[in-house]
């Protein structure tokens with residue numbers, strides 16, 4: 001999955017809507033996220049279909065169950081040929097280790113194991129709701145960092161977090177530990193149900209490895225143009241960031 005391309009969240013509930021939406025993208029090879037809505041309505045067929053069309057897939061099913069169940073489910077998902085899958089870090093270390101084991105068992109010989117990442121705290125969650133509902137003595141950022149460290153200890157490849165936490169996660173864990181960040185908005189005034197948000201440029205400057213973008217593209221008047229603008233902002237800032245680091 002190429003880092004210079006945003007991951008488009010195809011949150012549709014019909015395969016036909018997906019195909020119609022992708023028409024304007026022509027032959028462009030894309031990073032695509034398939035979430036619960038599309039997978040529950042269209043099943044593995046849509047995954048296979050999009051892989052056959054040469055796209056890279058992040059299958060965002062956020063598994064959260066006992067270790068045995070997650071291991072067996074991951075063993076099945078590994079056979080689909082997707083590039084990335086995920087779990088909720090709140091399922092604990094044993095569950096995350098089992099997820100990884102399941103993926104290793106299920107990956108067909110000669111193929112690469114899908115990357116495994118863990119959701120730390122959903123990007124829709126605010127500091128206020130976190131304090132009220134999770135009764136934690138930590139701050140939201142400390143809790144996110146704590147889950148990221150647990151995911152790293154369990155042998156995962158990275159986490160889902162907001163672009164606002166990518167920098168501290170890289171500083172405290174490692175630059176190589178992936179930060180996959182939804183909560184991307186072109187204007188920070190339009191948030192929908194997200195609370196921890198950033199623009200593509202802010203995400204690149206904050207060190208996100210991947211940005212996940214749904215409604216700003218899927219609901220745009222011209223989705224392909226919007227996608228290109230996001231990709232340009234993201235890629236340009238990534239390059240400039242690398243150059244300014246080289247000059248330090």
Ligand SMILES: O=c1ccn([C@@H]2O[C@H](COP(=O)(O)O)[C@@H](O)[C@H]2O)c(=O)[nH]1
Nearest residue numbers: 009035121122123182183212213214215
């Ligand atoms: O913490 C999380 C984890 C996953 N998501 C998913 O990302 C996209 C974001 O869509 P937008 O329309 O750009 O808000 C969506 O599919 C979520 O399920 C997330 O937002 N936050």
